[in-house]
Amino acid sequence: MKINKLILAGIIIVFVTGCTSNSNLKNPAKWSKDQASAWFDKKEWLGQSALQPDATLDKKEFAVQYMKNKAWWDKAFNFLKQEDLSALTVGVHELVGQDVFVKVTEYNTKTPEEVPFEAHKAYADIQYVVSGTEYIELTNLSAASLKAPYDAVKDIVLYNAKENQMAVGKSGIFFIILPNVLHRSGINVEESVAVKKIVIKVRI
Numbered sequence: 173m174k175i176n177k178l179i180l181a182g183i184i185i186v187f188v189t190g191c192t193s194n195s196n197l198k199n200p201a202k203w204s205k206d207q208a209s210a211w212f213d214k215k216e217w218l219g220q221s222a223l224q225p226d227a228t229l230d231k232k233e234f235a236v237q238y239m240k241n242k243a244w245w246d247k248a249f250n251f252l253k254q255e256d257l258s259a260l261t262v263g264v265h266e267l268v269g270q271d272v273f274v275k276v277t278e279y280n281t282k283t284p285e286e287v288p289f290e291a292h293k294a295y296a297d298i299q300y301v302v303s304g305t306e307y308i309e310l311t312n313l314s315a316a317s318l319k320a321p322y323d324a325v326k327d328i329v330l331y332n333a334k335e336n337q338m339a340v341g342k343s344g345i346f347f348i349i350l351p352n353v354l355h356r357s358g359i360n361v362e363e364s365v366a367v368k369k370i371v372i373k374v375r376i
Contacts, residue, residue, distance in 0.1 A: 200235035208232035217245065221253045223300075226347045228310055228337050233350055237296060237376060244272045248298055248372045252346060257302045257370060271375045278368045281306045281360045288319050289331040289354045295373040297349040299357060301341040304367030307359035308347055309335035316354055341369075351376050 200208065211217075212231040217238055238245045247267050251274065265274040281304070289311060299308065316333035323329070331354055341347065341357060349355050358367065 198239075200232060200239055203232055203235065205232060208235050211235055218249055219253065221249075222344070223252065224345050226308075226339050226345050228308075228339050229348050230350065230353075234348055237350060241374065241376070244268060244374050247272050248374050252298060252300060252370075252372065257300065258368075260302075260370065267372075273373050275371045275373065276369070277371075278366065279358060280364045280366055281358050282364065284309070284335075284356075284359055287356045287358060289316060289333045289356045290328050291331070291354050292327045292349075292351050293322065293329070293376075294324075294327045294351070295375055296351055297347070297355075298372040298374065299341065299347040299349060300370050300372075301343060301345075302368040302370060303343065304365050304369075305361050306341045306357055306365075306367050306369075307361055308339050308341045308355065308357040309359060310337040310339075310349075310353060310355045311335050313352070313354055 200211070203211070208231040212235065215221075218225070251267055260274070260276045262276050262278055265276065267273055289309075291313075311333045313331075315336065316331040318329070319332045320330040333354060335356075339347070340361065357369075
């Protein structure tokens with residue numbers, strides 16, 4: 173009788189442990205950094221594409237946000253992969269109303285002194301330089317001072333700071349910039365050049 177009880181207890185422990193493990197696999201917030209990196213590197217979230225994500229990304233936080241609104245992220249990535257980006261006209265193009273939309277801009281790059289850092293609260297950015305080259309710079313909130321308070325209509329807050337990560341924005345590479353990540357783009361690489369860029373806004 174005691175043996176049967178021990179066997180039953182063992183079965184229950186295995187079952188509970190298995191359920192907990194499966195639950196964790198579906199919950200990125202409970203993943204380790206290695207688990208998040210493994211998921212990210214498989215690129216099932218992106219699918220077949222020659223485009224490459226830049227490495228300046230918190231992969232675990234991206235997994236959390238992606239799983240929350242998978243349909244919206246998939247809509248954004250499918251647009252990025254399938255659309256003729258060079259043919260897009262300047263302006264705003266809605267994909268899912270105000271939940272997922274594309275902003276197409278053309279501008280000349282500037283010096284770092286001319287461009288403040290910014291962050292968003294309601295949307296994540298997928299930034300892609302269609303033509304031209306620019307620096308995209310990121311920094312930590314702890315190293316920044318407030319320049320202008322949060323504007324809820326524009327979903328933007330501005331900061332003064334120095335960059336601690338710098339990456340080159342160019343054709344073939346896209347950047348996923350999550351809310352509250354301080355960033356600035358459109359920075360000269362060597363000299364001012366013309367840039368065409370799309371930013372896909374995904375509501376968080």
